[in-house]
Amino acid sequence: MATATLTIDLDALIANWRALDAVTTCETAAVVKADGYGLGADRVARCLMHNGVRKFFVAAAEEGVSLRQALGPDPEISVFSGHMAGDTDMISDMGLTPMLNSVDQIVRHVEALPANPFGVQLDTGMNRLGLEASEWAAVRDLVLPRNPTLVMSHLACADEPEHPMNPRQLAAFREMTDGIAAPRSLAATGGILLGSDYHFDLTRPGVGLYGGMPFVEATPVATLGIPVIQVRDVAEGESVGYGNSWIAGRPSRVATIAAGYADGILRAMGTDVSVFSGDQRCKVIGRISMDMIGVDITDLGEDPSRLELLGRHQSVDTLADAAGTIGYEILTSLGHRYTRRYKVG
Amino acid sequence: MATATLTIDLDALIANWRALDAVTTCETAAVVKADGYGLGADRVARCLMHNGVRKFFVAAAEEGVSLRQALGPDPEISVFSGHMAGDTDMISDMGLTPMLNSVDQIVRHVEALPANPFGVQLDTGMNRLGLEASEWAAVRDLVLPRNPTLVMSHLACADEPEHPMNPRQLAAFREMTDGIAAPRSLAATGGILLGSDYHFDLTRPGVGLYGGMPFVEATPVATLGIPVIQVRDVAEGESVGYGNSWIAGRPSRVATIAAGYADGILRAMGTDVSVFSGDQRCKVIGRISMDMIGVDITDLGEDPSRLELLGRHQSVDTLADAAGTIGYEILTSLGHRYTRRYKVG
Numbered sequence: 001m002a003t004a005t006l007t008i009d010l011d012a013l014i015a016n017w018r019a020l021d022a023v024t025t026c027e028t029a030a031v032v033k034a035d036g037y038g039l040g041a042d043r044v045a046r047c048l049m050h051n052g053v054r055k056f057f058v059a060a061a062e063e064g065v066s067l068r069q070a071l072g073p074d075p076e077i078s079v080f081s082g083h084m085a086g087d088t089d090m091i092s093d094m095g096l097t098p099m100l101n102s103v104d105q106i107v108r109h110v111e112a113l114p115a116n117p118f119g120v121q122l123d124t125g126m127n128r129l130g131l132e133a134s135e136w137a138a139v140r141d142l143v144l145p146r147n148p149t150l151v152m153s154h155l156a157c158a159d160e161p162e163h164p165m166n167p168r169q170l171a172a173f174r175e176m177t178d179g180i181a182a183p184r185s186l187a188a189t190g191g192i193l194l195g196s197d198y199h200f201d202l203t204r205p206g207v208g209l210y211g212g213m214p215f216v217e218a219t220p221v222a223t224l225g226i227p228v229i230q231v232r233d234v235a236e237g238e239s240v241g242y243g244n245s246w247i248a249g250r251p252s253r254v255a256t257i258a259a260g261y262a263d264g265i266l267r268a269m270g271t272d273v274s275v276f277s278g279d280q281r282c283k284v285i286g287r288i289s290m291d292m293i294g295v296d297i298t299d300l301g302e303d304p305s306r307l308e309l310l311g312r313h314q315s316v317d318t319l320a321d322a323a324g325t326i327g328y329e330i331l332t333s334l335g336h337r338y339t340r341r342y343k344v345g
Numbered sequence: 346m347a348t349a350t351l352t353i354d355l356d357a358l359i360a361n362w363r364a365l366d367a368v369t370t371c372e373t374a375a376v377v378k379a380d381g382y383g384l385g386a387d388r389v390a391r392c393l394m395h396n397g398v399r400k401f402f403v404a405a406a407e408e409g410v411s412l413r414q415a416l417g418p419d420p421e422i423s424v425f426s427g428h429m430a431g432d433t434d435m436i437s438d439m440g441l442t443p444m445l446n447s448v449d450q451i452v453r454h455v456e457a458l459p460a461n462p463f464g465v466q467l468d469t470g471m472n473r474l475g476l477e478a479s480e481w482a483a484v485r486d487l488v489l490p491r492n493p494t495l496v497m498s499h500l501a502c503a504d505e506p507e508h509p510m511n512p513r514q515l516a517a518f519r520e521m522t523d524g525i526a527a528p529r530s531l532a533a534t535g536g537i538l539l540g541s542d543y544h545f546d547l548t549r550p551g552v553g554l555y556g557g558m559p560f561v562e563a564t565p566v567a568t569l570g571i572p573v574i575q576v577r578d579v580a581e582g583e584s585v586g587y588g589n590s591w592i593a594g595r596p597s598r599v600a601t602i603a604a605g606y607a608d609g610i611l612r613a614m615g616t617d618v619s620v621f622s623g624d625q626r627c628k629v630i631g632r633i634s635m636d637m638i639g640v641d642i643t644d645l646g647e648d649p650s651r652l653e654l655l656g657r658h659q660s661v662d663t664l665a666d667a668a669g670t671i672g673y674e675i676l677t678s679l680g681h682r683y684t685r686r687y688k689v690g
Contacts, residue, residue: 059636101574157587163589229427232468262378266674286473290673291405292473292474294473337407
């Protein structure tokens, strides 16, 4: 058992969804792209569905196919990348709802699958996905009579509530959509927290469900316990790990634990993270290897069989700070060698 | 088809193995842990087996189980993390050969599976895995009569040929093993390139097979082509992507491509990488998103349907430099949403 165990607390996930749902008076969907932000899209989405979620979002049609198989025919599964060349059969056979991003995609969709539901994504300034204002003006009278399931856009700076881009995108979205009959959506997790002006008819929380910032009150969902392969005494002056980057400053007790950057523990975290034995903090030492990490357990007073990297004492966002990135990347990097255990009740 | 295609050139893989094999006069194994450094352990190992490789190494028994199912009963599959609690049935049922790392593991193995093959890993200064010299002295006369398949150690600084740690570990290994009958192994890719003193009876190349440094002459194995979701004109002064971090300095043509940090394109690469359309370089712009990346295609003169991130024009190690890491991490991070295509001949 030289593989770590990732425990996913489905009650915490549901609590986070409910907390974000309670912020608004509109419908709340769930974004489960990138394998449910690394936690397992099938299990995460099934659990959300059983707790009342009816609309899900994924990045690519391939993800939608897998999700449809997990969820059955009822929930709406929308695809952010829209209707790309090669997607037609997947969209049709699996009942997916593409968010059409361009005139090209609109033409492709309406020609190939005139009766298949679709939404429209508008660009309100992020310049990443969606129709420009001028394109929307050109096609809206052709598109709206076909009853899109949703007209949506995405905020570029929602994690920074004071950023002037937020009201600018809101104004652009209203200008492009005020008065239409179709349901509208602008907010993901960050947008939900910007206030009711941003909520419209549907919100699309992602990272907040999984315990990551910017949803400060999120309940942690993931706990990662890593087994100890071996412990040893290391004399003062001896080195540990690749490149001899850590030298023992005192006689030390060192554990080698069985996970590394091949499991998504970003090498950039270096020695800025700790692992925990119960409530006791132990420093990571030396370079993070592909499959192993060294830990100074000198002050622990015992040899642990397992140490916790992620959980009550150290959040996704603490790991992200250590690696110079954001919690989203910590989550989506979670390794495929981990045993995933889903905890309820 | 909003998913990228990772093409793995199995001929290049075999060429790399043969080139590393030709450096030595001893046997050459192959390390296929971490899902064959991200390229697919089953396919990679089957191909190596059909080209004469008889010994494979993985990190954990769970990886060994999967590999045995792919390779059938013949090749030797050794497990670096040894015989951990909970591993006994996997080792026995799947005919795995644990590299025993501690007295605890030796006792566990000999008590549970006295007739099952095993190897021994010694620590020669890295302080990560393996028996210390004093532990080895205490147990070697009990262990050696049981005919270990291999007595091995691992170099901490082999990627730095001039590092004094290399001869120090070599001397420690010789002191602990000279005169024994069992086959010996010290060198992975870096060690092979340190010269014949480091070769002993078996080498264990990993990263060099997959086209990564420190094997400078390695043939690139992986090519990553990413489909374009959408292209748009962006006016001078407009921003692209999260946080408005890129502002167009001229009227620009921008493509959004369908891969991101959830696919292992480390966010830390930022805008220090390019993508290629044929031989033409296009700059990545803005922040790398979870599922998408922005690209400046203004100078391309046409709208591409696909852009190449990894391949002939940009190596694993170039990407690693941009992300402040090593090629190993670029490989093992390669995403699970990619369609993997295996090319031969």
